[in-house]
Amino acid sequence: MKVVTVVAPVNIAVIKYWGKRDEELILPINDSISGTLSTDHMCAKTTIQASPLFQENRFWLNGKPQDFDNPRLNNCLKEVKRRAKPSCPILNWKLSICSENNFPTAAGLASSAAGYACLVSALAQLYEIDGDISSIARRGSGSACRSVYGGWVQWVKGESPTGEDSLAVQLAPASHWPEMRVIILVVSNETKKYSSTSGMKTSVETSQLLPYRAKEIVPKQVERMKRAIADKDFEAFARITMEDSNSFHAMCLDTFPPCVYMNDISHAIVDVVHTYNQLKSSNKVSYTFDAGPNACLYLLESEVEEFLSVINYVFPPRSGSIQDEYIKGSKVKQLPIQEELSRKFEFKVHKEGALKYIIYTKLGDGPKVLTDEKDHLLTQEGIPK
Amino acid sequence: MKVVTVVAPVNIAVIKYWGKRDEELILPINDSISGTLSTDHMCAKTTIQASPLFQENRFWLNGKPQDFDNPRLNNCLKEVKRRAKPSCPILNWKLSICSENNFPTAAGLASSAAGYACLVSALAQLYEIDGDISSIARRGSGSACRSVYGGWVQWVKGESPTGEDSLAVQLAPASHWPEMRVIILVVSNETKKYSSTSGMKTSVETSQLLPYRAKEIVPKQVERMKRAIADKDFEAFARITMEDSNSFHAMCLDTFPPCVYMNDISHAIVDVVHTYNQLKSSNKVSYTFDAGPNACLYLLESEVEEFLSVINYVFPPRSGSIQDEYIKGSKVKQLPIQEELSRKFEFKVHKEGALKYIIYTKLGDGPKVLTDEKDHLLTQEGIPK
Numbered sequence: 172m173k174v175v176t177v178v179a180p181v182n183i184a185v186i187k188y189w190g191k192r193d194e195e196l197i198l199p200i201n202d203s204i205s206g207t208l209s210t211d212h213m214c215a216k217t218t219i220q221a222s223p224l225f226q227e228n229r230f231w232l233n234g235k236p237q238d239f240d241n242p243r244l245n246n247c248l249k250e251v252k253r254r255a256k257p258s259c260p261i262l263n264w265k266l267s268i269c270s271e272n273n274f275p276t277a278a279g280l281a282s283s284a285a286g287y288a289c290l291v292s293a294l295a296q297l298y299e300i301d302g303d304i305s306s307i308a309r310r311g312s313g314s315a316c317r318s319v320y321g322g323w324v325q326w327v328k329g330e331s332p333t334g335e336d337s338l339a340v341q342l343a344p345a346s347h348w349p350e351m352r353v354i355i356l357v358v359s360n361e362t363k364k365y366s367s368t369s370g371m372k373t374s375v376e377t378s379q380l381l382p383y384r385a386k387e388i389v390p391k392q393v394e395r396m397k398r399a400i401a402d403k404d405f406e407a408f409a410r411i412t413m414e415d416s417n418s419f420h421a422m423c424l425d426t427f428p429p430c431v432y433m434n435d436i437s438h439a440i441v442d443v444v445h446t447y448n449q450l451k452s453s454n455k456v457s458y459t460f461d462a463g464p465n466a467c468l469y470l471l472e473s474e475v476e477e478f479l480s481v482i483n484y485v486f487p488p489r490s491g492s493i494q495d496e497y498i499k500g501s502k503v504k505q506l507p508i509q510e511e512l513s514r515k516f517e518f519k520v521h522k523e524g525a526l527k528y529i530i531y532t533k534l535g536d537g538p539k540v541l542t543d544e545k546d547h548l549l550t551q552e553g554i555p556k
Numbered sequence: 557m558k559v560v561t562v563v564a565p566v567n568i569a570v571i572k573y574w575g576k577r578d579e580e581l582i583l584p585i586n587d588s589i590s591g592t593l594s595t596d597h598m599c600a601k602t603t604i605q606a607s608p609l610f611q612e613n614r615f616w617l618n619g620k621p622q623d624f625d626n627p628r629l630n631n632c633l634k635e636v637k638r639r640a641k642p643s644c645p646i647l648n649w650k651l652s653i654c655s656e657n658n659f660p661t662a663a664g665l666a667s668s669a670a671g672y673a674c675l676v677s678a679l680a681q682l683y684e685i686d687g688d689i690s691s692i693a694r695r696g697s698g699s700a701c702r703s704v705y706g707g708w709v710q711w712v713k714g715e716s717p718t719g720e721d722s723l724a725v726q727l728a729p730a731s732h733w734p735e736m737r738v739i740i741l742v743v744s745n746e747t748k749k750y751s752s753t754s755g756m757k758t759s760v761e762t763s764q765l766l767p768y769r770a771k772e773i774v775p776k777q778v779e780r781m782k783r784a785i786a787d788k789d790f791e792a793f794a795r796i797t798m799e800d801s802n803s804f805h806a807m808c809l810d811t812f813p814p815c816v817y818m819n820d821i822s823h824a825i826v827d828v829v830h831t832y833n834q835l836k837s838s839n840k841v842s843y844t845f846d847a848g849p850n851a852c853l854y855l856l857e858s859e860v861e862e863f864l865s866v867i868n869y870v871f872p873p874r875s876g877s878i879q880d881e882y883i884k885g886s887k888v889k890q891l892p893i894q895e896e897l898s899r900k901f902e903f904k905v906h907k908e909g910a911l912k913y914i915i916y917t918k919l920g921d922g923p924k925v926l927t928d929e930k931d932h933l934l935t936q937e938g939i940p941k
Contacts, residue, residue, distance in 0.1 A: 380773070
């Protein structure tokens with residue numbers, strides 16, 4: 172019997188992946204760049220157990236049994252086994268896999284990225300394979316390849332039709348820009364209406380703008396973003412991040428039928444960020460939205476308390492909500508908004524509870540193997556604890 | 557003393573105008589196409605009175621006195637006078653101008669287009685000028701040039717830096733496609749947040765996608781649209797109309813900061829239209845959104861009753877609302893939704909009153925001179941009645 176447990180991080184793209192040139196191999200039409208979040212507050216966790224005694228492969232996700240016959244899972248498994256040494260003694264053992272996310276699944280919070288990065292990291296550990304595994308994680312979920320590394324990560328789209336050069340590279344570790352923070356404003360934890368997989372497929376088929384974005388706009392923005400990260404130039408970083416988020420959602424809208432991920436509250440958050448930046452006469456906060464209504468804000472630590480005071484003013488928490496439950500993640504001092512700011516801030520104050528909750532976190536490292544037995548999600552018999 | 561009263565129509569673009577190449581001359585970066593609505597239900601009305609006894613130029617809009625010193629108004633006035641015969645006896649008389657819209661101003665319902673088409677038509681009548689006046693109306697508000705003609709109208713962007721070839725041409729009169737109907741779903745009659753003038757200026761300055769739309773996408777869509785109108789091919793007409801509306805709002809979103817005109821209710825209408833078309837296995841209804849949240853639907857008369865039954869089902873009117881006030885414009889039979897349709901229609905039913913009201917109308921002719929004295933908006937003394 173052999174057992175491995177791994178935790179893997181979520182990543183939040185600042186240059187978005189949208190559109191595949193190969194559906195089967197999951198090859199993108201453009202490069203993308205993301206920050207990998209600390210696993211302290213948000214992560215996927217996967218235990219894989221292999222045993223000669225198991226009669227069948229089994230898979231649980233968030234406590235529910237899943238069909239093992241999932242093509243993405245099997246593509247990852249097949250590729251890891253292909254790279255294992257032929258002498259690996261457990262190649263024919265059956266597996267029990269148990270995976271969990273500690274954040275809402277399929278709410279546009281990149282749960283599949285963390286999940287597949289976790290699965291592939293655990294499989295790589297189990298079958299003792301070496302070398303880059305990001306191109307394997309990519310076969311599970313495109314953006315999963317970026318969660319294989321910590322810090323700032325670029326997914327290079329590659330040129331080869333077989334996809335071997337479509338992989339993630341680390342641009343800088345999290346420690347390169349230690350002041351960087353991330354605030355996630357959870358607008359809705361309902362399952363989203365359009366899956367990103369089918370949304371991007373329809374975009375590739377119908378958007379007349381998407382090929383131009385992929386070919387002409389993104390390559391320039393990727394170079395600018397790499398420079399902004401290397402130089403720790405927050406002003407430029409913030410501008411490019413917001414521009415690319417808007418450009419990505421413009422592609423979604425240009426799809427037929429359109430796929431609309433942002434809602435009125437999302438757009439109200441955009442307004443708050445622009446107004447705040449205008450008051451500060453520079454880009455102090457940047458937003459980015461994935462395929463869902465939640466806002467991910469990148470900002471420096473020095474700005475966190477004041478900006479949160481604005482968010483709590485414009486989007487008051489439901490009365491009676493407990494601070495530690497409403498603002499999850501790292502501890503943060505909650506200040507009332509400064510009078511001058513609220514006076515200048517000519518903004519509609521929203522109804523209580525427009526935001527479900529807030530996560531405050533920062534960048535972190537890639538997947539980690541957990542060796543303490545109590546961390547395993549499976550019993551000795553390969554059943555969820 | 558000389559007095560002229562004119563009514564002029566609203567037009568609803570099916571290929572949108574967005575972006576000027578010359579701010580002063582109001583020259584667009586791309587061609588646009590619109591349908592001119594009947595003046596029966598929505599119009600601007602303007603009375604202009606000239607008198608040697610008037611001491612000063614005066615101007616009222618919707619009952620409120622305005623500053624006559626408005627550059628757009630004066631550009632139009634100057635250009636009309638330039639084209640008048642030098643022998644015209646009233647060239648030096650002062651003017652009283654009174655203008656009214658019978659629909660919400662600045663709510664994204666193209667009030668300035670009808671208003672300037674009306675003003676310029678009345679001035680042309682007053683000073684007895686001949687020839688095309690669309691390029692003069694254009695100086696008041698770009699899309700006003702299209703309201704100078706009835707039916708289907710193309711605004712040709714032109715090439716000249718002086719703008720003399722940037723004018724409207726009629727593609728077909730309203731009678732060419734007599735079955736065509738228009739339903740306007742008024743989502744909000746609040747004044748919009750971003751004016752279209754400043755929105756399109758910011759788009760030109762910041763959107764990386766807009767030049768591509770103007771240069772590569774719109775010219776193809778214009779040709780397709782002209783063919784669809786000539787052939788009365790509703791399937792194609794509807795598809796191009798919806799694609800162009802989405803593409804235009806994608807440009808707005810790609811602007812920095814983004815200008816967002818559609819809201820959650822607008823997007824819910826888009827969903828209803830696509831679902832309805834899917835159930836019918838063809839494009840029976842098409843939507844288009846201007847710089848505001850209201851939906852303009854183009855559809856054939858044969859589809860009106862059934863589609864309205866769906867709209868009333870998904871967006872129930874506020875209880876107690878009077879049908880003739882809720883559905884303005886042409887008379888229409890209101891049917892309950894067919895059971896089969898409501899069963900297949902797996903749609904969230906919205907709260908009562910999500911739509912403020914509905915206008916049901918059709919295409920019509922260009923500006924009309926009214927000669928009955930009771931139609932004048934001004935007294936003999938040049939004061940609003």
